[in-house]
Amino acid sequence: MSDRIHFCFSCSLLLFMVGLVIAPSGSQSPLPEPSLHSHTSFQSQQTVQNFLDEESEQTAFVSLNEGLPEKKNKDIKHYIPLNVVPQIMAGKTEQQSPAPVPALKPKNQLRNQKPLKTRSSSRTLRRNLEQTVTTANDLIKQSENSFSRGLIPLADYNLALNLAYDTKIKAAEIQNQGRAKLQLLNEKRNLIQTAVEQLQAFNQPAAQGWYGDLVHARLILAQNDYEIAGVSQNRDRQQTALGQISRLSDQYYSIRDEEFQVGEAGLTEYRRASRAINLARQEQNLFHGMKKDERSLMNYAEDLRQIESAVEWFSSNGAGLGRADLVDLSKAHLNYVQGQYYQKQNKESESQQFFNESMQQSKAAWELRIDQYYPRGTANLHDITTSWILWNASGTELSELKSSQSATIKKELTSGLDRMVNTADQITDRRGRLAGDISMVHCLKNSEFLIELENSQKK
Structure with missing residues (x-):
């Protein structure tokens, strides 16, 4: 038994000694030395990551998974701007160049670049011009419809066409569309030609004022032909049209004068016929190089003086033709022509x-109509508009001669026009001629905007 124990003890001691000889001196095995490629990749990753921490602009990005080694159990994705991507070739990373600084714009380019406020104002201007043209087109369509149905006389139709097409021509000129003027004048001529044909087709010699309206329509057509020939710079056609104007104006005045003597023509028609002769003579003198025309203005003033006397006679006898606003307008017309006469005399x-008196009298007539007669139903919107047009004409002439009062005159005219716009917008029943009358008021307001725009462009 003791021998067996001794044998086991000897074997255990022998095994222990053999283990001491074979085992290494260190208790832990050393880590393998990292390779040069792994060290380079790690350094590249750290360099890129440091750059990312400092870079603030990130416009376009690219993944570096293909260029960098992957770690186990971790999907690494680095994104950097395209212009600083490191190029890894043959285990070496090239030095990254900094992002290029964008070139500065030249000063003249910055100066020509429109600011946001200017672009916004340009859009507003374009929108206002489009609205102005739309209103003018509405006035043309509505007045044409009213005239074809017999709801407005020829004179009112001609006034609406002149205002609408003058507005469209001014809007085209502001937009540098000079060639559009001739096209627009031809469009207006076609409408006037249609009006002449409609009056001819009516063919009622016994109807009061029919033949005078027919001659008046032919006169308006000749005046439009004269204007078209002037724009086309065709002097022969101008002379032909001017001959027709002279002949038709004499015929028109003769008809209205005869009708006025027997009470078939009103004072307004007689005044319009007298003015037609005056304009025809002025155009004749201008065409032949004569700047001053005293005789035609004197004759026209004499006719207006007769009208003023007739209106005052009606007023003294309590007739409706002598109403207070008509008395003021008859005086305003006379003083306006006298102001033109002395203006040509350089006085x-x-x-x-005279222009100041005309302005005050036409303003008084306008106030009577809008304050008293219109609320009572004895004056319509068109009556208010025509009195404002004369007020505006006199005020404009006075402003050019006396600039110290121009601001006050303009303020009063604008205030009156704004009141007309408010009055027109309150009308809900737009049957008959009312739609065209409302568009005319808005067209006058838009014309004021175009005049201000033209003046600002001239500065």
């Missing part, structure tokens, strides 16, 4: 006096 003081 500014007398001219200012």
Whole structure:
């Protein structure tokens, strides 16, 4: 038994000694030395990551999974701008160049670049011009419809066409569309030609004022042909049209004068016929190089003086044709023509006096119509508009002669026009001629905007 124990003890001691000889001196095996490629890759990753921490602009990105070694159990994705991607070739990373600094714009380019406020104002201007043209087109369509149905006379139709097409021509000129003027004048001529044909087709010699309206329509057509020939710079056609204007104006005045003597023509028609002769003579003198025309203005003023006397006679006898606003307008027309006469004589003081009286009288007529007669139903929107047009004409002439009062005159005219716009917008029943009358008021307001725009462009 003791021998067996001794044998086991000897074997255990022998095995222990053999283990001491074979085992290494260190208790832990050393880590393998990292390779040069792994060290380079890690350094490249750290360099890129440091750059990412400092870079603030990130416009376009690319993945570096293909260029960098992957770690186990971790999907690494680095994104950097395209212009600083490191190129890894043959285990070496090239030095990254900094992002290029964008070139500065030249000063003249920055100066020509429109600011946001300017672009916004340009869009507003374009929108206002489009609205102005739309309103003018509405006035043309509505007045044409009213005239074809016999709801407005020829004179009112001609006034609406002149205002609408003048507005469209000004809008085209502001947009540098000079060639559009001839096209627009031809469009207006076609409408006037249609009006002449409609009056001819009516063919009622016994109808009061029919033949005078027919001659008046032919006169308007000749005046439009004269304007078209002037724009086309065709002097031969101008002379032909001017001959027709002279002949038709004499015929028109003769008809209205005869009708006025027997009470078939009103004072307004008689005044319009007298004015037609005056304009025809002025155009004749201008065409032949004569700037001053005293005789035609004197004759026209004499006719207006007769009208004023007739209106005052009606007023003294309590007739409706002598209403207070008609008395003021008859005086305003006379003073306006006298102001033109002295203006041609280069007498500014007398001219200012007559223009000032005309402005005050037409303004008084406008106030009577909008304050008293319109609320009572004895004056319509068109009556208010025509009195404002004369007020505006006199005020404009006075402003050019006496600039110290121009601001006050303009303020009063604008205030009156704004009140007309508010009055027109309150009308809900737009049957008959009312739609065209409302569009005319808005067209006048848009014309004021175009005039201000033209003046600003001239500065």
